Every structure is written in C-alpha cells, then in structure tokens.
Amino acid sequence: MAETTALPPRPPPFAIIARDITPTPLLTHIKDEKTFNHLGDFDTHRLASDAATYMAANSDGTFAGLHQTLLTFLTLAATDTVALAAPPDKPLITQACWLTARMWQPDDAFATPRWHRDGRMFTCSCTGEADARVPHAKYAVVLLGLPTLLLQPSAAADGLGRLGRRERAELAAALDDFPRVSVAAGDVIRFSWGQKDAPVHSEPDVSVGDRVFVSVLFGSETEIRDMAEVRGQKPEDWGSWPKA
Known part of the structure; x- marks a missing residue:
C-alpha cells in the first residue's frame, strides 16, 4: 500500500508571531516617498543588506539598525513558513520571495x-492544496508609524463576502464597530491570502506622520514567477528594484 504524507493542520488565517522586534528609536522620519521591491531568489542576508542600504539612504535610520531588524524579520518569517509546510514542500517553500518596503509620507x-x-x-503547488489548506501567507512588520488595521477574525467578518463590491465609505461605516486585533508597530504578523477567511485589513490613516511598512511572501521560484506574471512584471524584473 502506498504511503501517504501526513499533512500539518491548516494554519490559522492570522497570527502575531513576534512582538516588537524594532530597537528604539530605529528611525523617526523618511526623506521621500519610495518603495523597495524584490521579486526573486530568497537570500536572507543579501536581502536584508540590500533593503537596509536602500532604506537608510532614504531615512534617518542607520544601516546597522535596519539591517539587524530586517534580518530578524526575514528569519522569523522564513522559519515560520517552513514550520507550517508539509514535509515534501519544505525544501522549496522559501526558494523565492516577494519582499517590499513601502516608505510613506503623510497623505490622506x-x-x-x-x-x-x-x-x-x-497558483499554489503545495501538497494538499486541493484540500484548501494553502500554507502560504504574507508576513509584515511596521518599522515606523501606525500599525495595520485588522478586524478580529470572526464568523461575522467571514460573512462579509466580496468587499470590493461595496463603496469604501459605506464599508468603513459598516465595519466601524467591528472588534479589531490589538497589534503594534514592530510586531511581526502573518495573514493568509486568497481565502474566504483571510483577514480583513486596511492601511491606517497615514496623514498623521511617516510610515514604513515591510512585507514578504514566500514560494517556490515557479510560484513567485507566476505571481510576477499575474502582476504584469517582465522576466527582466526578476531581482530587486530600485537598486540598493
């Protein structure tokens, strides 16, 4: 009889995997509104160095502080991703990634x-994907400014349906009294995507000050290239841009 692979349980749609990884103060302001992106191979140290170099040049943060914080973030995220994967998927699930660092200035x-x-x-190619256990998630941390707004996972939130079909102001009013997750800047969060119970979230009001938001999503090279194609990226975009 053929052996079957025991699959780990489906990960919860949202989790806080670490509290406040940022030293104080890491940075207090940015110079210009810019975004660092990387769609390509995952190398913890190289990516932390490239992103820290870019971010330090556009803020009052130091390379050393940003580099250590990004190393911590990427290591936590990659370790968690591998831990949640089924044994056959562990070697490839952090083969590549999409890393982005968005540096916002005040805006309404x-x-x-x-x-x-x-x-x-x-399109997830992981073991058990047909059973909708999809182990992939996005990891995020806010290094400066207000944290992401997140609704508490609940049957009521799951029952909201397709949010994009409702007017933004109408939806904001309808959700104003929904309980929210208590999350702070510096916390590393994990949230699912493409699922009916994926967390409902929003950017905070960034009119009050600068904000730096970093996120990473892992996958095999095939999966991340698929995502790049869906997003309209070209093959030559594989790698980091703007260059550090």
Whole structure:
C-alpha cells in the first residue's frame, strides 16, 4: 500500500508571531516617498543588506539598525513558513520571495479605511492544496508609524463576502464597530491570502506622520514567477528594484 504524507493542520488565517522586534528609536522620519521591491531568489542576508542600504539612504535610520531588524524579520518569517509546510514542500517553500518596503509620507489617502482581503497571489503547488489548506501567507512588520488595521477574525467578518463590491465609505461605516486585533508597530504578523477567511485589513490613516511598512511572501521560484506574471512584471524584473 502506498504511503501517504501526513499533512500539518491548516494554519490559522492570522497570527502575531513576534512582538516588537524594532530597537528604539530605529528611525523617526523618511526623506521621500519610495518603495523597495524584490521579486526573486530568497537570500536572507543579501536581502536584508540590500533593503537596509536602500532604506537608510532614504531615512534617518542607520544601516546597522535596519539591517539587524530586517534580518530578524526575514528569519522569523522564513522559519515560520517552513514550520507550517508539509514535509515534501519544505525544501522549496522559501526558494523565492516577494519582499517590499513601502516608505510613506503623510497623505490622506487612507483617512477612510480601505478594508479588503488579499486576493490570490499565485497558483499554489503545495501538497494538499486541493484540500484548501494553502500554507502560504504574507508576513509584515511596521518599522515606523501606525500599525495595520485588522478586524478580529470572526464568523461575522467571514460573512462579509466580496468587499470590493461595496463603496469604501459605506464599508468603513459598516465595519466601524467591528472588534479589531490589538497589534503594534514592530510586531511581526502573518495573514493568509486568497481565502474566504483571510483577514480583513486596511492601511491606517497615514496623514498623521511617516510610515514604513515591510512585507514578504514566500514560494517556490515557479510560484513567485507566476505571481510576477499575474502582476504584469517582465522576466527582466526578476531581482530587486530600485537598486540598493
């Protein structure tokens, strides 16, 4: 009789995997509104160095402080991702990644919350995907400014359906009294995407000050290239941009 692979349980749609990984103060302001992106191979030390170099050049943060914080974040995220994967998937699940560091200056774009769920990033090829256990998730940390707004997972939140079909102001009013997750800047969070119970979240009101938001999503090279294609990226975009 053929052996079957025992699958780990489906990960919860949201988790705080570490509290406040940022030294104080890590940075207090940014110079310009910019974004660092990497779609490509995952190398913890190289990515932490490239992103820290870019971010230090656009803020009052030091390379050393940013580098250590990003190393901690990427290590925590990668370790958690591998731990949640089924044994056959562990070797490839952190083969590649999408890392982004968004550096915002004050803006009223999110004075009204943009409540949404993250949709499908790529076609998952992991063991048990047909059973909707999808182990992939996005990891995020806020290094400066207000934390992400997150609704408490609940049957009521799960029953909201497709949020994009509702007017933003109408949805914000409807969700104003929904309980929210207590999360702070510096906390490392994990949240699922492409699922009916994926966390409902929004950017905070960034009109009150600068904000630096870092996120990473892992997958095999095939999966991340699939995501790049879905996002309209070209093959030559594989790697980091702008260059550190």
